[in-house]
Amino acid sequence: MRDIREIKASEIPNHDILTGGFPCQSFSVVAQNPKRLGYKDERGKLFFEMRRILKEKKPAVFVAESVKGLLSANRGETFPLIIKEFEQAGYYVKHKVLNASHYGVPQKRERVFIIGFRNKKVHDRFNFPEPVTDKNPVPLSAIVIPDSEIDEKYYFSEKAVNGMERSKNAQSMNKGRVQNLNEPSNTVGAHLSKVSLNSTDPVLKINGKYRMFTPREVARIQSFPDSFTLLETKGVNYKALGNAVAPVVMWHVTKSIINALDIVTGKQIGR
16 A cells, blocks of 8 residues: 555556545645635645546546535535536546435445546436435435344443433434434544544434444444455544445446446447
């Protein structure tokens, strides 16, 4: 594994599609005319690295994904500048916020997808995938592991539960963070290994007992199949899974991209 900032474009094989993601909190808009896109920390450089690779390697398509907050970052000034940067790299761009629960994923995860094409005809033909489970989402109960198979380390201690119940925020916590098993889960994040009953992360309450999700449950919530092997430590798995793009959502997006390419080029791509 290497830092993308240290890799020259010439070292990267030619490719047809580039995918990437970048955090929205890392951007700043410099107060000058015209406004320019900058970065607040090292993570903000990831966007510029993606743009660099696009300009030099010129793949046919790129897919960028980020949190919904990217649209409103810096009072809404950041996002148009990001789109402009992609366009100046030679791409025709479309974007849309997709809710994972609308695509068969048991999670209310909203992410903005930015898709760029070098060919305008393909861009014009491309449409984001239509929702398939928006009216009948997959519930959390479909993926939760039975209590009998859950290790005690995933349950919150009696002390933690008593402290939460004495808190003035206990009622709102129960409404907002304890998950309804008959609905998709709230968004799972990268810091679930540090979840507490006083945090904003989703937790479970089953048979009167509070617990966190196991890594396998998080993988299922993200739509990874059970055949996907979790090799690392619990903390590393939580971080990797929470930062991941839901595979099933990406499958729907990719299918729409392939369809647009097939229509314009007349070739059966990726079959």
